[in-house]
Amino acid sequence: MDKQQARERQERIRNFSIIAHIDHGKSTLADRILQVTETVSDREMQDQLLDSMDLERERGITIKLNTVELKYQAKDGQEYLFHLIDTPGHVDFTYEVSRSLAACEGAILVVDAAQGVEAQTLANVYLAIDADLEIVPVINKIDLPAADPERVSLEVENMIGLDASDAVHASAKNGIGIEDILEQIVDKVPPPEGDIDNPVQALIFDSVYDSYRGVVLSVRVKEGMIEKGDKIKLMNSGKVYEVTELGVFSPKPIERDALMVGDVGYITANIKSVRDARVGDTITLANNPADKPLQGYRTMIPMVYCGMYPTDSGDYEDLREALERLQLNDSSLQFQAETSQALGFGFRCGFLGMLHMDVIQERLEREFNLDLITTAPSVIYHVQKTDGEMVEVSNPSEMPEPTEIDSIEEPRVKATVTVPNDYVGAVMEICERKRGNFVTMEYLDDLRVNVIYNLPLSEIVFDFFDRLKSMTKGYASLDYEAAGYEQSNLVKMDILIHGDSVDALSFIVHKDFSYERGRAIVDQLKEKIPRQQFEIPIQAAIGHNIVARSTVKAYRKDVTEKLYGGDVTRRQKLLKKQKEGKKRMKNVGNVEIPQEAFMAVLDLDSD
Template sequence: MDLKHIRNFSIIAHIDHGKSTLADRIIQECGSVTERELKSQMMDTMDIEQERGITIKAQSVRLDYVKDGEHYVLNLIDTPGHVDFSYEVSKSLASSDGALLIVDAAQGVEAQTIANVYLALDNNLELLPVINKIDLPAAEPERVAEEIESSIGIDATDALMVSAKTGVGIRELVDAIVDRIPAPVGDPVAPTKAIIYDSWFDPYLGALALVRVFDGSIRKKQIVKLMSNNEQHEVLDLMYPHPLKKMKTDSIGSGEIGIVVLGLKDVGTLNVGDTITDAKNPTAEPVGDYEPAKPFVFAGLYPIDTDKFEDLRDALDKLRLNDSSLSYEPETSIALGFGFRVGFLGMLHMEVVKERLEREFDLDLIATAPSVVYDVYLTDGSTQEVHNPSELPPVNHIERIEEPYVKATVITPTEYLGNIMNLLVAKRGLQEKMDYLNEERVLLEYSVPMNEIVVDFYDKLKSISKGYASFDYEPTDFREGDLVKLDVRVAGDVVDALSVIVPREQAEQRGRALVKSMKELIPRQLFEVAVQASVGNKVIARETVKSMGKNVTAKCYGGDITRKRKLLEKQKAGKKRMKAIGKVQLPQEAFMSVLKMD
């Protein structure tokens, strides 16, 4: 197909600004689905996406559109909006020539909007500002257009006004995509050069690669080479992505996107960002460097039923076929048995993965407290990466510990500014920037240790601002911190799964809060149970779970007092023996109490 009739574009926006609904309207406008086949959130295929109303996995569709008697192909790539899935956004933008920047007409520019704009500008994309939800009673499109110009620096005088819900302005938007987004640039006769920007596993076809072809073409039966590992494979089948079904084709030309079937049994062979080229006549240079997904948050996942360890391994293997950003390795815990240390992109990603494992593979799992990666410099001059607090070397072997920092961007109405600044200071944040976008909204930039934001920061921010503040973060660097490992001991034994790394000045306060919540959760035993928080060998907080009482003297009716005393002494000795050898089973809520510590 002629390059000048192809348009490759993404949709980027903050979470809940209407990307998926707008994608539905564009699909409808192009006539790719009938009224009967149309359903809401067509591009959100997972149950969790439909239920939560969020996009987790970026999707692509090929649409046909006729304008002024000419036939165009529009390749639309929907992207997630949540900060945890910015990896999916960056994959999509690498294969686009333009992007629709969606901004809510009532809420205006949010933190994620700005972050995604920078990603788009890094990829030299043409941006089309689109103000959505103009049908809302609180909509202020003129104010939002000014905000786009002042906070992002994009000319918004010809921003498109649409309502994805009612369909107002959709035809004008599709016309603007054809007119204003540049056609792809490529050489149809050069050697094959295509980037893999997504991959997933199909139970019948094996691992599938979603590609954007830059030069040449990919044909059926062609022998292609993956440039990262030099593996050669035959192209078994080619398809175009369609909203309802895949459309088979014999070749995917320059500038087009399509699905390549190579008959691979493992999606790990297809590295996202890798370049596909012809095996006999390869291209000289790959499309470009592509960073693999880097996990920021680590947590242990353990089956409640210890016999299900192999089932959990199989489930993670299968889930990784559809989520290349997932990384994991086996680990053991004295308290929880065998499980896996899993790397996630953020807390929402962790929630989604755990929920998918439980739903799709019928597993009951315990998740330990999430932690981040620390760089530990030892006295012998070596460096160690610590993903799990229980891996931290003894204190006398540590020279210093460095923790990751992030640049946190918060946009908030001015009335919540004081409380939000207090929250950021409590989380050890350092202010770097404060700009008033207009009289009512402020942009804050803080440098914050990542460990402080992975657990409950987002929830607290939303509750303080009544849901109006928006938040985005990006990793920056590692900085030295005065950190210690806080252990929890139950009946004298360290519960390794509850260990956390905390700043030294917060250790006592957090230790007290932790043992207090643990005391409420541990069921009463026949013997007294001590719950202690310790740093090294020094106990800094303690609570006692009282023993269950049993009236051993109930069977004595009168008689000498020595009979009762003898029974009580016997009970006392029994409880002492139990305390020495008794084991305490911790309920699952105990592991979640670490997350809810304040």
């Protein structure tokens, strides 16, 4: 292909992604586009084709971004080359969305014709607007009985400020309006910029570890051309590799000789170490390097931390390797080694949110056959000590002694809850109970309202979203962003079992709620810890003050059953002997704490 042909080909490339709230039909629309463009034969077609992880199919959500190349014969007679990048919709995976958008020039905004614009739709649209993308609005699910496309078009115009007068009315499930969407992509989304003669610049927007080929990089070529056999240089790490294979996904990998400006594809180059190929890095050629790297991504800061320990201490190295592998294509996952007196060696892991934590734990157990114990999640607190030093605490067991603490600041978030008018009271009640400060309320239309609260992050990471859904019959949608730190009256609560503090059960709580939480936890643990031959006291303590106590009663062995008649002193002697034996046992007895006991801290309702 000569340079003139390459430039003509570049004019016919369209790179776009699909953004939407969870359940608005994003993956179904991607399936239909693959069918209409005949990228996938009817025989190979299956629902959620781009969601390749078992977990994604089971939960019906997209977790990882996926890419696919399509050819489309437009009405103007030209054949266009589309690169579709599928993105997740959940607030925890915003990072994946921002990565996808950096590889695109346009985005299809899918809005449910019955539900309308939701909190997460807004968050993702603002990401697209920040990335300077052309947005194509699509009103999906027009076949639903409750669909009201006109109202939803108005919402898109009023809330987002997009012109929705020519928004495509579609039903991805029934294949209605798919051609119109593809035509709008041709007309509205600009072709990629860049020049084939410039030094190579390609953005790594995803990476997967393959045990045969090493690291497989997903790249978007912004400038120049990469060919098989080229020596490439990663600009961040400075490492040089030789390209062994490159190609595109359609949706299965198809090998090519070269990737040119505007192409979205994959590269393998015998990269063995997961740390050398960071997402957001720029690839250039070793013999003709670019002057400066492309603008990467802002690093995502974990918001929730928890401890992960293998139930068998022999699996510690396997857990480290598994976490390293997952971190390769999920750089927002962070971990460092830690030890616990109760649980042995493990890792302190950082996540973007509770769903992210759930998904990582499930992937570790499924894909790597690990059996794990996880501790209650916590957030990062800023602790100002009396000597003027400020320390960050993500693990309650690292909290300094109460006498050394001057003040504690906790992270706050600005939470936007989109909800029908009827449930505003319920939402406000939950937020107030979770120590929230009311910010404002915005009416979207006659039926729905945005309730905005400033809340402590620690209250959101437990069961806030589940409670919100159950109180609003599933209608509420939530989006949140970090809103800095604020001083608060917090204390560390220790749980003592049989007189010993169990570090893995410690947590940080607001002083006003400390008695309720302490009482609830000791009662939960009483149910979960099996009875022994001696009684086990379970105590909740703040410093040296015990705030709540519960006791697991002992089994009683009837030592007098073999007696029949005889003197009463014989009976008393046996009972006295039993009492002394129990006393001795109590001094040396170790209490086995089952996994459910650690999870009891999570199941608490802070009512």
